[in-house]
Amino acid sequence: MPVHPSVNLRSAVITRLRAAGCVFAEDEARILLAAAATPAELAAMVRDRAAGRPLEHVAGWAEFACLRIAVDPGVFVPRRRSEFLARSAAALAREGALVVDLCCGTGALGAALAATVDHPVRLYAADLDPAAVRCARRNLAASGAEVFEGDLFEALPPGLRGRVDVLLANVPYVPTADIALLPAEARLHEARPALDGGADGLDVLRRVAADAPRWLAPGGALFFETSDQQAATALGVVTAAGLTAVLGYDEDLDATVVTATRPPGAVL
Known part of the structure; x- marks a missing residue:
């Protein structure tokens, strides 16, 4: 089950991502909040994304042609x-x-x-x-x-x-x-x-x-x-x-x- 964020938690994630240079911080925060099963997992995912790992590798999937495509770390992300x-x-x-x-x-x-x-x-x-x-x-x-x-x-x-x-x-x-x-x-x-x-x-x-x-x-x-x-x-x-x-x-x-x-x- 995804983490159910409070307004403060969502805002904190967006702020962290924006500070790391993520242009679409709001959208990325939504994806990470939906993907994380626990607060600890969310913290790790936000940390990895802020460190520069591709969002798709962090979340484990990419959207492509209206499909959710599984993407493991190191694998080419479909454009x-x-x-x-x-x-x-x-x-x-x-x-x-x-x-x-x-x-x-x-x-x-x-x-x-x-x-x-x-x-x-x-x-x-x-x-x-x-x-x-x-x-x-x-x-x-x-x-x-x-x-x-x-x-x-x-x-x-x-x-x-x-x-x-x-x-x-x-x-x-x-x-x-x-x-x-x-x-x-x-x-x-x-x-x-x-x-x-x-x-x-x-x-x-x-x-x-x-x-x-x-x-x-x-x-x-x-x-x-x-x-x-x-x-x-x-x-x-x-x-x-x-x-x-x-x-x-x-x-x-x-x-x-x-x-x-x-x-x-x-x-x-």
């Missing part, structure tokens, strides 16, 4: 802009589609897609980080998904090769040199492999694009997020792999998504 990636993929996930959430992290994208479509899909997910896999298994349990631990496609059952209709790959795309410029919440508290995309931010994308045509079904599509600055190069990466790519942009979320389709008649 709201990635809701556009989930929506883009869901729009092409027909009934019975075989969907793979690669670099799944918490499994937020797969969970959002499954919750968005009004028909069943077959969902698989994979991540290299054991902590992320544990989160994803909890978050995707209701969808009946199978979640695997391993490096990209190596984690997936070989029987999925050539059969994937929708491939979600929220690959890391921050250039290595830019990691130092990230907010401390990400830089210090999220697993670096979930952030670091190599020298130009596209190293992991190149690996995914190189193998994607062999895993996609004819007409199947790879969906991934990128930045405005990287978009042109990212398009070149997937077209060089034999995929037909288009760019999408959501102004409200400031999100850029590439949809890269395996042509139905492509010979591998």
Whole structure:
């Protein structure tokens, strides 16, 4: 049961969070007060948040696409802009589609897609980080998904090769040199492999694009997020792999998504 706060307790939490630099102190106080089961737990959570730990790690969950996604310490926190990636993929996930959430992290994208479509899909997910896999298994349990631990496609059952209709790959795309410029919440508290995309931010994308045509079904599509600055190069990466790519942009979320389709008649 959450702590039932007095006006004074709520005010004290807000004051502590505001003093620590939390811009949305009122909202964060509400979340922490609801999450804490005891006054001692609340005190520990407020202390951790004031010390700079991400709110989602402190509370144990993040809101994503109107879902409550479990997020354990150290695991990449799903960003709201990635809701556009989930929506883009869901729009092409027909009934019975075989969907793979690669670099799944918490499994937020797969969970959002499954919750968005009004028909069943077959969902698989994979991540290299054991902590992320544990989160994803909890978050995707209701969808009946199978979640695997391993490096990209190596984690997936070989029987999925050539059969994937929708491939979600929220690959890391921050250039290595830019990691130092990230907010401390990400830089210090999220697993670096979930952030670091190599020298130009596209190293992991190149690996995914190189193998994607062999895993996609004819007409199947790879969906991934990128930045405005990287978009042109990212398009070149997937077209060089034999995929037909288009760019999408959501102004409200400031999100850029590439949809890269395996042509139905492509010979591998």
